[in-house]
Amino acid sequence: MPNVMIRRRDDGNLLFYVAKKDMEETIASVETDTADTWGGEVALTDGSRWYIDPISPPPSFPTTLRFKRAD
Amino acid sequence: MAKMTQEETQALIQEVLEVYPEKAKKDRAKHLAANDQSVEQSKKCITSNRKSQPGVMTVRGCAYAGSRGVVWGPVKDMVHISHGPVGCGQYSRAGRRNYYVGHTGVDTFGTMNFTSDFQEKDIVFGGDKKLDKLIDEINELFPLVKGISVQSECPIGLIGDDIEAVSKKKTKELEKPVVPVRCEGFRGVSQSLGHHIANDALRDWVLSNRDGDNSFESTPYDVAILGDYNIGGDAWSSRILLEEMGLRVVAMWSGDGTLPEMELTSKVKLNLVHCYRSINYITRHMEEKYGIPWMEYNLFGPTKIAESLRAIAARFDETIQANAEKVIAKYQAEYEAVVAKYKPRLEGKKVMLYVGGLRPRHIIGAYEDLGMEVVGTGYEFAHNDDYDRTMKEMGNATLLYDDVTGYELEEFVKRLKPDLIGSGIKEKYVFQKMGVPFRQMHSWDYSGPYHGYDGFAIFARDMDMTINNPCWNRMQAPWLQSSESSAAQQAAA
Numbered sequence: 001m002p003n004v005m006i007r008r009r010d011d012g013n014l015l016f017y018v019a020k021k022d023m024e025e026t027i028a029s030v031e032t033d034t035a036d037t038w039g040g041e042v043a044l045t046d047g048s049r050w051y052i053d054p055i056s057p058p059p060s061f062p063t064t065l066r067f068k069r070a071d
Numbered sequence: 072m073a074k075m076t077q078e079e080t081q082a083l084i085q086e087v088l089e090v091y092p093e094k095a096k097k098d099r100a101k102h103l104a105a106n107d108q109s110v111e112q113s114k115k116c117i118t119s120n121r122k123s124q125p126g127v128m129t130v131r132g133c134a135y136a137g138s139r140g141v142v143w144g145p146v147k148d149m150v151h152i153s154h155g156p157v158g159c160g161q162y163s164r165a166g167r168r169n170y171y172v173g174h175t176g177v178d179t180f181g182t183m184n185f186t187s188d189f190q191e192k193d194i195v196f197g198g199d200k201k202l203d204k205l206i207d208e209i210n211e212l213f214p215l216v217k218g219i220s221v222q223s224e225c226p227i228g229l230i231g232d233d234i235e236a237v238s239k240k241k242t243k244e245l246e247k248p249v250v251p252v253r254c255e256g257f258r259g260v261s262q263s264l265g266h267h268i269a270n271d272a273l274r275d276w277v278l279s280n281r282d283g284d285n286s287f288e289s290t291p292y293d294v295a296i297l298g299d300y301n302i303g304g305d306a307w308s309s310r311i312l313l314e315e316m317g318l319r320v321v322a323m324w325s326g327d328g329t330l331p332e333m334e335l336t337s338k339v340k341l342n343l344v345h346c347y348r349s350i351n352y353i354t355r356h357m358e359e360k361y362g363i364p365w366m367e368y369n370l371f372g373p374t375k376i377a378e379s380l381r382a383i384a385a386r387f388d389e390t391i392q393a394n395a396e397k398v399i400a401k402y403q404a405e406y407e408a409v410v411a412k413y414k415p416r417l418e419g420k421k422v423m424l425y426v427g428g429l430r431p432r433h434i435i436g437a438y439e440d441l442g443m444e445v446v447g448t449g450y451e452f453a454h455n456d457d458y459d460r461t462m463k464e465m466g467n468a469t470l471l472y473d474d475v476t477g478y479e480l481e482e483f484v485k486r487l488k489p490d491l492i493g494s495g496i497k498e499k500y501v502f503q504k505m506g507v508p509f510r511q512m513h514s515w516d517y518s519g520p521y522h523g524y525d526g527f528a529i530f531a532r533d534m535d536m537t538i539n540n541p542c543w544n545r546m547q548a549p550w551l552q553s554s555e556s557s558a559a560q561q562a563a564a
């Protein structure tokens with residue numbers, strides 16, 4: 001369950017950053033991303049998948065959240 | 072030598088690795104790569120931030136070096152205690168050339184060495200009392216000190232001293248921040264973890280000191296320079312460009328920096344990050360906590376400077392954007408003259424770099440402005456995210472080496488035959504004795520600054536006087552020379 005900092009990049013994409021692992025990946029898709037909920041399964045561009053219980057209202061970025069590995 | 076292909080570079084790496092035992096070979100192979108710009112994620116082709124192999128020569132430092140030497144050391148109005156035995160601080164004293172203004176020993180303490188000078192009895196009975204007394208002494212002898220940081224050396228972690236408790240107590244007593252930093256040298260694989268620990272200490276003990284205090288009048292143009300340690304005056308030659316653009320530089324982290332400046336950083340509008348590796352942790356934290364955006368920039372060489380100034384200006388209004396153009400135009404004649412003078416003397420020369428946090432990728436542009444080419448580059452203590460950024464800057468099939476060993480670097484130099492090597496003091500004399508022109512790129516070889524337009528002129532001059540120095544034709548003893556070569560030399564001299 002790593003602590004992940006999510007921030008918005010200049011091009012609007014979300015970045016998924018795990019300090020402990022020096023991992024800085026772009027988020028490819030988020031299962032639920034609506035006006036009132038954000039979360040579920042999150043897929044990164046490197047192919048890995050992570051999970052977080054949907055949060056409502058959606059958090060404002062940047063913020064640090066705890067994710068689980070989905071696979 | 073013609074440009075190498077991907078296969079040739081790979082073959083070179085394999086050849087160099089040949090002498091290692093099987094296990095070491097397998098490990099080292101992961102740290103060496105031929106650059107491939109099409110690879111998006113560096114971790115697919117190069118491994119970094121791992122423990123060095125026992126038995127090889129590495130030039131890495133320790134976590135204490137990363138915290139005391141790099142991040143905290145330049146904060147000039149604080150005293151940084153090298154807590155533990157005397158050597159760690161004394162042998163690294165004033166070695167980084169972080170320039171600052173002030174009266175050393177009165178209101179600034181940059182080049183001084185403070186240590187608790189541990190003896191056997193401190194190891195056996197603990198050093199907390201000594202630390203307590205030492206802090207009082209510092210405050211009495213140097214009443215203008217703004218704060219004190221306690222930089223742990225290895226033994227502190229081993230004997231389990233409670234420097235946090237002492238620091239808390241002294242913070243109250245002196246009414247000045249006393250910051251414990253747990254940067255014992257054995258933590259992590261290189262100085263890099265020391266940067267992180269230093270950032271975390273700044274976050275926990277400094278950054279929020281003025282939360283809720285709104286007496287500081289901010290403007291919409293407030294920025295902070297982060298990750299510029301003012302080596303040879305680098306931060307100064309950067310700062311003037313930002314100020315000419317109409318921005319107000321509130322803080323410099325940490326070259327020529329002060330504690331109050333750092334405390335005020337939470338009030339700025341934009342954080343400008345030069346050395347990403349050593350300071351990104353705190354900028355990410357400030358973005359999350361205070362909503363301050365951050366961006367990386369690069370002030371080496373006119374091409375990158377113009378790019379960076381425009382990118383910075385784009386974060387502000389049209390006045391600043393127009394000013395950025397004015398600044399670039401103002402210096403145009405100056406840097407064009409530098410290029411016109413030195414490019415003919417340096418064109419086509421090949422460079423290999425092996426440095427620390429940002430320079431293996433940031434300086435590439437400056438060399439290219441002079442018509443030179445970087446054929447190999449590598450970091451002592453980078454992480455994946457650094458190589459992600461580097462692979463875009465380097466040409467295809469150029470050599471990347473992570474935590475390179477003394478042997479590997481020598482072999483690569485023998486095969487690639489660069490015209491110049493840029494690395495540190497530990498490499499310098501090896502390569503000079505091999506007859507290869509060399510510049511120290513940590514300390515600018517006692518020159519500098521190299522940042523900004525002013526720095527570029529100095530950079531170009533230094534590279535020229537190193538590469539085109541007549542001494543390189545005199546590497547052979549006169550009685551061993553053939554008659555033509557000595558005639559050629561006479562003509563050249």
Ligand code: SF4
Binds near residue numbers: 133134223225
């Ligand atoms: S590794 Fe330990 S003993 Fe050596 S310089 Fe670093 S802190 Fe000092």
